[in-house]
Amino acid sequence: MSKVGEFEELRSLLFSIAYRILGSVSEAEDAVQETWLRFDATTTLPTSTKAFLSAAVTRISIDVLRSARVRREQYVGPWFPEPLLNDPYEDPARSVELAESVSVAALLLLERLSPLERAVFVLREVFGFGFDEVAAAVERSEAACRQLLVRARRHMEAGRPRFRPAREERDALASRFFDALSEGDVGGLRELLAADVTMAGDGGGKSPQLARTVTGTEPVARLLAAGFPALLSVGVSFAAHELNGGPGAVFRDRDGRVLHTLALDVADGRIRAIRLVINPDKLGHLGPVADVWAIDRETRQLMRTMRQPRQPTC
Structure with a gap:
């Protein structure tokens, strides 16, 4: 399969990762485009295209979020994520996690996390990446990622309602x-x-x-x-x-x-x-x-x- 074909197969996943980290449709689309440019510039194909692209879009999103957080601190009035009509990524095995994680309430809770905590939580809890993949994506040790996830879970659980309706x-x-x-x-x-x-x-x-x-x-x-x-x-x-x-x-x-x-x-x-x-x-x-x-x-x-x-x- 061509590079373009491999990338397009994973585009919906990459957008969904970026949107959950950034809370912005436009910034997520830009992150996905930048990921393509980096992939297209590689001279040798990675062992796992999914791992390479997921790591790339995560790192780009973390960098964007770090600068975006400064702008959001100066934002006039309440800040809400950009509305998303349809999440393009589907995974029946993780449908509950995917649906809950894209809600406005969940995205506002994610805003309380540091960029690294947010990225680790999204990759591990929402998309089910292994700790080795998460560690490679955020360029931290697996032990550090486990600690980041513990802190992220604590913040997220504290703000969630006890019961969600059918x-x-x-x-x-x-x-x-x-x-x-x-x-x-x-x-x-x-x-x-x-x-x-x-x-x-x-x-x-x-x-x-x-x-x-x-x-x-x-x-x-x-x-x-x-x-x-x-x-x-x-x-x-x-x-x-x-x-x-x-x-x-x-x-x-x-x-x-x-x-x-x-x-x-x-x-x-x-x-x-x-x-x-x-x-x-x-x-x-x-x-x-x-x-x-x-x-x-x-x-x-x-x-x-x-x-x-x-x-x-x-």
């Missing part, structure tokens, strides 16, 4: 949520939200976003019931879609351009977090991006008009 239960709850959202049904939303539910938006300072994280059933329900029907009234539409392996939706303007995404985190029979990605830099891989500022102005004007008292008629 897919059918989760999807049914999400369907009820989007019905109530469309109708502006405060009571219907209230029934689905956890007592400590949080709602936050990632605008990165480049789009309107929530001024702060909103917490609690009543504040979140009322904010949703007031804001989203107004969006629908100015031509915005949404389609439920799996995001990062969980329930979510993609919102578009009247011309079909992407406005933002909304992801739900469901646990213990309730919605515990609602996360919006509004930063246009994080949405370009989903299609043409809407002018979110124009939509915001139009929506605010509509809501002001709706609040104005009607003049009495004679």
